[in-house]
Amino acid sequence: xxxxxxxxxxxxxxxxxxxxxxxxxxxxxxxxxxxxxxxxxxxxxxxxxxxxxxxxxxxxxxxxxxxxxxxxxxxxxxxxxxxxxxxxxxxxxxxxxxxxxxxxxxxxxxxxxxxxxxxxxxxxxxxxxxxxxxxxxxxxxxxxxxxxxxxxxxxxxxxxxxxxxxxxxxxxxxxxxxxxxxxxxxxxxxxxxxxxxxxxxxxxxxxxxxxxxxxxxx
Amino acid sequence: xxxxxxxxxxxxxxxxxxxxxxxxxxxxxxxxxxxxxxxxxxxxxxxxxxxxxxxxxxxxxxxxxxxxxxxxxxxxxxxxxxxxxxxxxxxxxxxxxxxxxxxxxxxxxxxxxxxxxxxxxxxxxxxxxxxxxxxxxxxxxxxxxxxxxxxxxxxxxxxxxxxxxxxxxxxxxxxxxxxxxxxxxxxxxxxxxxxxxxxxxxxxxxx
Numbered sequence: 067x068x069x070x071x072x073x074x075x076x077x078x079x080x081x082x083x084x085x086x087x088x089x090x091x092x093x094x095x096x097x098x099x100x101x102x103x104x105x106x107x108x109x110x111x112x113x114x115x116x117x118x119x120x121x122x123x124x125x126x127x128x129x130x131x132x133x134x135x136x137x138x139x140x141x142x143x144x145x146x147x148x149x150x151x152x153x154x155x156x157x158x159x160x161x162x163x164x165x166x167x168x169x170x171x172x173x174x175x176x177x178x179x180x181x182x183x184x185x186x187x188x189x190x191x192x193x194x195x196x197x198x199x200x201x202x203x204x205x206x207x208x209x210x211x212x213x214x215x216x217x218x219x220x221x222x223x224x225x226x227x228x229x230x231x232x233x234x235x236x237x238x239x240x241x242x243x244x245x246x247x248x249x250x251x252x253x254x255x256x257x258x259x260x261x262x263x264x265x266x267x268x269x270x271x272x273x274x275x276x277x278x279x280x281x282x283x284x
Numbered sequence: 285x286x287x288x289x290x291x292x293x294x295x296x297x298x299x300x301x302x303x304x305x306x307x308x309x310x311x312x313x314x315x316x317x318x319x320x321x322x323x324x325x326x327x328x329x330x331x332x333x334x335x336x337x338x339x340x341x342x343x344x345x346x347x348x349x350x351x352x353x354x355x356x357x358x359x360x361x362x363x364x365x366x367x368x369x370x371x372x373x374x375x376x377x378x379x380x381x382x383x384x385x386x387x388x389x390x391x392x393x394x395x396x397x398x399x400x401x402x403x404x405x406x407x408x409x410x411x412x413x414x415x416x417x418x419x420x421x422x423x424x425x426x427x428x429x430x431x432x433x434x435x436x437x438x439x440x441x442x443x444x445x446x447x448x449x450x451x452x453x454x455x456x457x458x459x460x461x462x463x464x465x466x467x468x469x470x471x472x473x474x475x476x477x478x479x480x481x482x483x484x485x486x487x488x489x490x491x
Contacts, residue, residue: 077290081301086287086294089417090481093287110417110481147443154445161438168441170454173462177438180431209316213297220469223428223435229382230435236379237371237436238443241355241450273298277315 087112115270122200122275125267129193132259136189139256140182142249144231149242156234157249158182158227185222185260191215192267199275208276216269224257286482293320324476328402334471335398341464342395346388348457351437355450363457364388364433386432387461394430394468397423398475405479416480424472430465434458 076084076093085096087107097105097115104116118124143155158181165174191211198208231250238244287294291304295313302320305311311320349361362370364387371380397419404416440452 075290076285077292081292081303084287084292084301086292086299086301088294088299089477090413091286091288091294091478092481093285093290093292110414110477112417144439145443149446149450152446152449154443156439156443160442161435164441164445165438165454168453170458173434173454173459174438176462176466177434181435181438209298213316213318216297220424220428220473223431226429226431227435229386229429230432230439233379233383233432233436234439234443236376237440240374241444270299273300273315277300 085114087114116268118266118268118271121266121268121271122196125192125263126196126200128259128263128266129189129196132189132256132263133193135252135256135259136186139249139252142252143247144249144253145235145238145247146245147238147242148244155247158253180221180223181227184218185224185256188215188218188222189260191218192263195272195276196267199272205276212269212272212276222260224253224260228253228257288322293322295320296324323478323482324474327474327476327479328406330474331398331402331471334467334474335395335402338391338464338467338471339395341460341467342391345391345457345461345464348460349455350433350457350461351440351455352453353440353444353450354448354452357448361455364461367433383433383436386429390426390430391464391468394423394427394472398468398471401475401480413480417477420472420475420477420480427465427469427472430468431462434462434465 076095079095083096084093085105086093087110089112090107090110092107092109094108099105099115099117101117101119105114106112107114140158143157146153146155162174162178162182165177191214194211195208195215198204198211231253235244235246287301293302293304293311294300295302295316295318297318298313298316300313300315302311302314304322312318313320346364349363350367352359352361368380368384368388371377371383401416401420437452437454437458441454444450444452
């Protein structure tokens, strides 16, 4: 970079030209990124910004896919177990009910939150935010929902639940006759759509889009 | 240069930069409206308190049985470690390893790791900042995987419900274990990783 650009101290530059690392508070110039490029913090390596092509369109498609899969993934049987002629089946919902009935109410509530309620709320928040950006309406609502989404983010645990299903299958396979159900396929589909969505929906692009709209209509 | 030194506050939620106002009055982010703090408030004290709570709950979580499997009239309560050993004896070594890592290694590592991070900040120890940030990120990322055992119990309770022939019920250890996981996850959120770097900057200036 030429010396003339470096002559002004960073603190004197306008905020739009600056970027601070969220994890180590290092202040730096805002890099200009092309599509599908990302910038990482030079000091701690944290991913600062990433620019995804067609972010809104691709994210909307993924959000709708995930929402369509949500009901079958949670209410269709994940597995069926047959022991001496009796058959039982398991869904995400019946796991919550089962825990509740054995008296573990707080644990049941936690499983309900982490495996059903929060993943659904996250998807709905993302849907609202994307619709706000796409149609350029209700920026305040969009900002509010995106803040809620960030608060909920790490409390949705679909991938951990999938690992739990695998461990349960291994534990049960010697004990009784076991068949996996169509719910498992839907659950994996939901998980994949959600993970892909989190990669696609670049948060700095979303914030910029929400802010841009607010400025235009303020 | 730290953003704080330039009089700039980074919004904790949307990462927008804001100029620090005059005086000590609370500020709100110009973009998303959330409260601005130079660092997360009372980060060290709150994280210590949560860690202490989690450490106390860690004992019943490991000592008490987490679930009881009744199979053909024989009931056997099992603890977390017991579940891992059962899997090992059944020859399911890879799965036993996954459960061991998620239920025993990760919670222990989180308690020790976060304590080490807090201690190193308070004592201004010369640990490499980069190593510590890697450790913090790992702790933050892996914490949720400890919920694995809780989900396994939920699935087993639902699917193994053959009345007196075979059934699974959850026990008090599961509640204690779930609390440990949730509290350590909150502890990872209240901890402010920027403190690690504040520390190293000060050391560089004194050197």
